[in-house]
Every structure is written in structure tokens, then in C-alpha cells.
Amino acid sequence: MSKPKVQEELIIFDTPIGYGKTVVNFEIAKLHTRTPLSIPIIIQRAKKPGPVILFSAGIHGDEVNGVEIVRQIITRKYNIPDRGMTICLPVVNVFGFLNQDRKFPDGRDLNRSFPGSEKGSLASRFAHFIMAEIVPHVSHIIDFHTGGASRFNYSQIRYNPEDAECEALAKLFGTKFILRASTRDHSFRDAASALGKKVLMFEGGKSKHLDRIVTKSGLDGTLRVLHQLKIRDCSKELAKLDKPEPPIIIESSSWVRAKYSGMFRSYKANGSYVQKGERIGTLTDPFGDFEKAVKAKWDGHIICISHNPIVNQGDALVHISTKVLER
Ligand SMILES: [Zn+2]
Incomplete structure (x- = not known):
């Protein structure tokens, strides 16, 4: 047709x-x-x-x-x-x-x-x-x-x-x-x-x-x-x-990066709100000696988390809002 x-x-x-x-x-x-x-x-x-x-x-x-x-x-x-x-x-x-x-x-x-x-x-x-x-x-x-x-x-x-x-x-x-x-x-x-x-x-x-x-x-x-x-x-x-x-309107955001190379585990749920100084994950070595906390450096909403377990120093770990507009 x-x-x-x-x-x-x-x-x-x-x-x-x-x-x-x-x-x-x-x-x-x-x-x-x-x-x-x-x-x-x-x-x-x-x-x-x-x-x-x-x-x-x-x-x-x-x-x-x-x-x-x-x-x-x-x-x-x-x-x-x-x-x-x-x-x-x-x-x-x-x-x-x-x-x-x-x-x-x-x-x-x-x-x-x-x-x-x-x-x-x-x-x-x-x-x-x-x-x-x-x-x-x-x-x-x-x-x-x-x-x-x-x-x-x-x-x-x-x-x-x-x-x-x-x-x-x-x-x-x-x-x-x-x-x-x-x-x-x-x-x-x-x-x-x-x-x-x-x-x-x-x-x-x-x-x-x-x-x-x-x-x-x-x-x-x-x-x-x-x-x-x-x-x-x-x-x-x-x-x-x-x-x-x-919606929560995010004006700006920034990454918390790895201070050390190691294995990264995140503790916080994606989308959650965290406060400055809060422990959001750990970086460890595979041999049990080394364990460092990864902390939020400012208050904000987590909008992205790296699921890569092995990270190098400087790698992006958790993306957190830095400035949020009033709803
Ligand atoms: Zn793309």
C-alpha cells in the first residue's frame, strides 16, 4: 500500500x-x-x-x-x-x-x-x-x-x-x-x-x-x-x-579523588546526602596493612560513585554537589 x-x-x-x-x-x-x-x-x-x-x-x-x-x-x-x-x-x-x-x-x-x-x-x-x-x-x-x-x-x-x-x-x-x-x-x-x-x-x-x-x-x-x-x-x-x-538543582559539583592508590570501597548510597568529614569509603592494600578513610570534603549530594575497585592516586572516586540552588 x-x-x-x-x-x-x-x-x-x-x-x-x-x-x-x-x-x-x-x-x-x-x-x-x-x-x-x-x-x-x-x-x-x-x-x-x-x-x-x-x-x-x-x-x-x-x-x-x-x-x-x-x-x-x-x-x-x-x-x-x-x-x-x-x-x-x-x-x-x-x-x-x-x-x-x-x-x-x-x-x-x-x-x-x-x-x-x-x-x-x-x-x-x-x-x-x-x-x-x-x-x-x-x-x-x-x-x-x-x-x-x-x-x-x-x-x-x-x-x-x-x-x-x-x-x-x-x-x-x-x-x-x-x-x-x-x-x-x-x-x-x-x-x-x-x-x-x-x-x-x-x-x-x-x-x-x-x-x-x-x-x-x-x-x-x-x-x-x-x-x-x-x-x-x-x-x-x-x-x-x-x-x-x-528536583534538586545542582549548580556545581566536584570529585573526591583518591589520595592513595589501592582498593576502593564506598560506604554511601548513590544519591544520598553527606556532610563534610563524613567517612564515605576506604582505600586499602591487598595485604592487610594499609587502610585509609576517604572522607567527604564538603557537604553535598552524591551524584556519582566509581565502581572500579582498583584505583590509582588521583582517580575520581565520588562526585558530590558543591552548590545547590534553592528549590
Ligand atoms: Zn556518554
Whole structure:
């Protein structure tokens, strides 16, 4: 059956986007075996015009929580809009996803390669195509990430504090913490925000790990945003969720680092509040002689804990808020 004729023609990667579902396979490159590598982009377009939201995950190939969140958005059909359009990019860095590696095969971090260039490195070309082909069509973006290496982020939304709409969406997303974090140069958020796109960055859990609480908080927040933007009526799903507490708005944060090399055990729950001088963990040697307390150096909320048991002097252990705004 042919698709109904669309009023406004829309073309992404040479594919006309009609109403309903379109899957665009973006061929990025060939592997050294000549195997073609493509990433599927799942697009759902409503007849009624409206906001266009992009859900992207796996910019860092080993951050699987985000991939799982976008997969669930698709499986549960939350991406079918009443108005506007949704674009799902569940695995952006498919190279890294295959190898379970954060980076691109050329060793570059895709999230430091934006806006990219057509003739640059592989990561830079890839960034360029996302910016040229997808980003111009969208109004809103939720980019899903997790902590790098073994750093477990308590679910949080990061947003541009200068953007009032981003702030309002971050507040209603429903995570316990939201971080007023200025963008990092050459990140996807930085490049898309510069074009006026409303970008929320979700951070939750750690790489190479799936966490049900994290994926649920990402999914619940997505429903709240879809509903707020009237892209999809999510009142049925939202009625089953608890109303979230107002978020704790974190203005700045800093890491407690390892004074010594050793084995690190943390004592505190992620997301909890600690006071200056409180013992938050220990550093030990394997031989039973050495044991040093790791203490909080200021009062604050724990927003990330390293789950790496073996640490070197200077390694980041516990990420604690340093300045919190009044709710
Ligand atoms: Zn990431």
C-alpha cells in the first residue's frame, strides 16, 4: 500500500519521509572486511504538524542504558506521535557498540567531534552527517548517556541553564537531580544547542551495564516530556507513575579523588546526602596493612560513585554537589 501523500516534503538521507513509520538506513562506512555498516533511524511522523523530537543514544558505544531506553520507547510505541514527529537513533556509535568501546575505531570520541566536517576524521564526518541531515529537522533532543568507565551516575538531567524552556523540561523530567551544566566544547549538545535546539542530556548508570532503575527513570521522563510537548498523549501511562518530587538543582559539583592508590570501597548510597568529614569509603592494600578513610570534603549530594575497585592516586572516586540552588 502506498503511503498517503504528505503536505510538506521531508527528505532525510535521500529518503522521503511520509506519514507513519519510515526506517532510514544510514550507511556510514564499510568495515575493513568490506562489510557495510549502517545505522537504522526510526522515524514516526504524524499528519498533524508539531514539535520534532530526537532520541539519541550510544554516542558512546559502551553506554547501553541509553540504547535500552530508546529501544523501549520504540517497542512500547511511545514514539508514535499524535502530532509532529519522533526520530529514534538507538545506537549512534555502532562501531563502538559492536566492540563495546566508548570511542570510534579511529580512537576519537564522537561527543568531542561535533559539529564535524565532511572531509574530516571518521568521527568528524559522522558528526557532520547527523548535524546536516537530522538536526535541522528537529526542535527537541534527548540524548541518553551513562557514566564513563565504571563511574555510576545517579539518574540526572543536564541542561543549558541559560535556556528557560530546557530548564522547564528538565524540571518536569522527574529525576531526583538536575545539573545546570554548561555544554562541553564539540559535544553533540553544544553543537545542537548553538542552533537553538532544546537539548536535554540524560545521564544514568555506568557503561557496559544495564540498570532497571536507570532505564525506568529515563523512560518515565521521556513520557513526561512527550506529554508536555503534546507530541503524544501519555496521560494513561503517567497516571500509573508516582508524581516526582521537585528536583534538586545542582549548580556545581566536584570529585573526591583518591589520595592513595589501592582498593576502593564506598560506604554511601548513590544519591544520598553527606556532610563534610563524613567517612564515605576506604582505600586499602591487598595485604592487610594499609587502610585509609576517604572522607567527604564538603557537604553535598552524591551524584556519582566509581565502581572500579582498583584505583590509582588521583582517580575520581565520588562526585558530590558543591552548590545547590534553592528549590
Ligand atoms: Zn556518554
